[in-house]
Amino acid sequence: MEMEKQETYDIMAVCLLAGKIMLQSGAETYRVEDTMMRIASSFGAYQSHPYVTPTGILFSVEGNEPTKTKLIRIVERTTDLEKVAQVNGISRRISAGEFTIEQAYKELKKIGESGSPYSLWIHVLAAAVSSGCFLIMFQGEWRDFFPAFITGGLGFLSLLYFHQLVPIKFFSEFSASLLIGLQALFFVSTGIGGELDKIIIGSVMPLVPGLLITNAVRDLMAGHLISGLAKGADAFLTAFAIGAGIAVIFSFF
Amino acid sequence: MTIVEQIITSFIASAAFVIIFNGPKRSLFHCGLVGMIGWIFYFLLETNGVDMVLATVIASFTIAIASQYFAKKYKTPVIIYSVAGIIPLVPGGIAYNAMRSFVENDYNLAINLAAKAFMISGSIAIGLVFSEVINQIIRKSKLKTIVNKTH
Numbered sequence: 001m002e003m004e005k006q007e008t009y010d011i012m013a014v015c016l017l018a019g020k021i022m023l024q025s026g027a028e029t030y031r032v033e034d035t036m037m038r039i040a041s042s043f044g045a046y047q048s049h050p051y052v053t054p055t056g057i058l059f060s061v062e063g064n065e066p067t068k069t070k071l072i073r074i075v076e077r078t079t080d081l082e083k084v085a086q087v088n089g090i091s092r093r094i095s096a097g098e099f100t101i102e103q104a105y106k107e108l109k110k111i112g113e114s115g116s117p118y119s120l121w122i123h124v125l126a127a128a129v130s131s132g133c134f135l136i137m138f139q140g141e142w143r144d145f146f147p148a149f150i151t152g153g154l155g156f157l158s159l160l161y162f163h164q165l166v167p168i169k170f171f172s173e174f175s176a177s178l179l180i181g182l183q184a185l186f187f188v189s190t191g192i193g194g195e196l197d198k199i200i201i202g203s204v205m206p207l208v209p210g211l212l213i214t215n216a217v218r219d220l221m222a223g224h225l226i227s228g229l230a231k232g233a234d235a236f237l238t239a240f241a242i243g244a245g246i247a248v249i250f251s252f253f
Numbered sequence: 254m255t256i257v258e259q260i261i262t263s264f265i266a267s268a269a270f271v272i273i274f275n276g277p278k279r280s281l282f283h284c285g286l287v288g289m290i291g292w293i294f295y296f297l298l299e300t301n302g303v304d305m306v307l308a309t310v311i312a313s314f315t316i317a318i319a320s321q322y323f324a325k326k327y328k329t330p331v332i333i334y335s336v337a338g339i340i341p342l343v344p345g346g347i348a349y350n351a352m353r354s355f356v357e358n359d360y361n362l363a364i365n366l367a368a369k370a371f372m373i374s375g376s377i378a379i380g381l382v383f384s385e386v387i388n389q390i391i392r393k394s395k396l397k398t399i400v401n402k403t404h
Contacts, residue, residue: 027330130269
């Protein structure tokens, strides 16, 4: 009896850790719930009920003994698709029976503690390159490529910096887009850049909440109404922050 | 010339976005491919006079099919591919112009543009969901044939 109780708690710990990593890395709600249930049932807990929202996970397992329930709180959310893919892989291997409970926990812990696969400068470079490319995709001229490259890169760098300084998403996004507007204005007024609008649109793209919007809609359609609305609100707030930052530039100049 | 330009830039932009989202290195190329396919569909339809909303639905539908193909083939979550593809379609330009009109007190134009941005985000979602539904129908019909065989 005591053994069985302990095992149920161990299974729950593995499931919750997997769910936590996935949710923090930006997976869809249905994927998190599905993964947790799969892991639980492959370890022998056939009746489990995960309830996942963007800010917390409730998980309960039914068995012969009284039902056990645990709650964990999710505070920090980032986008780390590599981790989603890795946890997904672990869950597949658990289903195939390749791991014991302890091994699975260790593997998941390793994934949770691992850092980003790319360095900060690669991130900034990617943001810069994508800003320039978006400028061309939105029918901009090639002479604006360089201004958009610089503006987008510095804008993204400042987003990361401000976020480290004050961990309020709205503030960092607002300041980053304000800085993007200022830089674009500088490039246009010195004659290096041509079209102000195109440069700003291209450079703002790395900040746009594309992942959140897609996830919000998929959650809503899958019937996860609370998660869908919460993510939608998050996306709206980000879009509003970016818009407000740019709007400040226009109202002053 | 423009089309070559668009093909190259959309490929690079989508792949770069996967780096920003910390996507797996081995799927960078496929993500770029998904983004490129979606954007070229959208671009060709839009420049040939198809309505923006309809062009977005078709493009996001194509993206979703391509992502599901890659997700099945490489056993990776579908979200990695679909996010990369969707990003170019997000109506950033229209939302920006709407914001600008709001600030310049041109509310009529601003509401117009905002409604358009909303419609386009909705059509991205419709394209994604539509292909998911088709995917599930195919999967279910396959399951049924398996069940029938075993019984």
